Amino acid sequence: MAATERSTRDRLLDAFETLLVSAGSRSATLDAVASAAQVSKGGLLYHFHSKDELVDGMLARLREQGRADVEKMRTATKGPVDFYLTTSINTGSDFDRALIAASRIAQDNDSRASDALGDLREWWFAVLLEHLEDESLARTIQLIGDGLYFDDTTGLNEKNALKHVRDVLTRLGAL
Amino acid sequence: MAATERSTRDRLLDAFETLLVSAGSRSATLDAVASAAQVSKGGLLYHFHSKDELVDGMLARLREQGRADVEKMRTATKGPVDFYLTTSINTGSDFDRALIAASRIAQDNDSRASDALGDLREWWFAVLLEHLEDESLARTIQLIGDGLYFDDTTGLNEKNALKHVRDVLTRLGAL
DNA sequence: CGTACTATACCGGCTGGACGGTATAGTGGA
């Protein structure tokens, strides 16, 4: 049945992402993914014929989530800048998990992953630029978002980082 | 002889870092490191009894390089902020390579690596804060540096990023 | 209605290769 198929497929992708985020790409083995999703290895390979296909499936889902996120950013009540910065900090959402998982894959010099991340960055930047009409400011804010994101994924999380950023951006009239 | 020992040791660490940077941690195997450094596997294990020791050796060297970098930052002619931002972009220096290599290791959830990176961040922040006397600004600039650095390591390099950042920081009177 | 066949969704054992690490015998220079 189609419904059952999608559910198992998504559970496998969820498990793959979770393993990537919590333990790195070395630990995200097919066996580990399968057992985390409570599926046999054969079951995993039924849905994804290889590890590469698992990565492709994950990145395809990431792009979908990204498109939805950009739409939310565009129409956010507090404005796109605030939305962008707030969501640059890992809240544990599905999208955050997918994003971090993709960057783990990108670290293994997988161009598919860096291409996907690059696309997302372009989409976000387009919204920032459209809103601010100031390329330097838009680029700088995007870098701050990248920094917040990087710190989170590297375990360098600074508690009040967002507060300081808001302070500075207020001085610039960007918030 | 001590001189010969250090040279081979450093060549092994260089090879390890290069492999980490150019192909990710999965590819940085003991065999690959040894052959890249033109040393036999036995030779590698003579200097580093395990892969863990190889990582420790790399991180120890990184800290040394970091201390030297902070000193240069403190006394830079154009000021620490400019120095920090300029060197946040990968120039291919030994220190850049060591930093990226460490972040690859950190992605595998190795706390030794994230601890080392966290220490470096603290050192840089102390200099920024001392110079700017403005915590929000210092934190924000550090995030921008993190962003520049992250983009470089993820293959998302934006050509004129630094120009835009300088523009914005000039408006803030930080440059 | 029942038999034959097909498609979908999965199970789990197996293999071959890679990898970390051990061990050991040997070599060239100071």
Next chain:
DNA sequence: TCCACTATACCGTCCAGCCGGTATAGTACG
């Protein structure tokens, strides 16, 4: 003679991918 290696063989484990098999639901035909 010791140090700093080289060279090579080997071990146990892990892992990607393969494959034969199972269960179930649906379909076509007589």
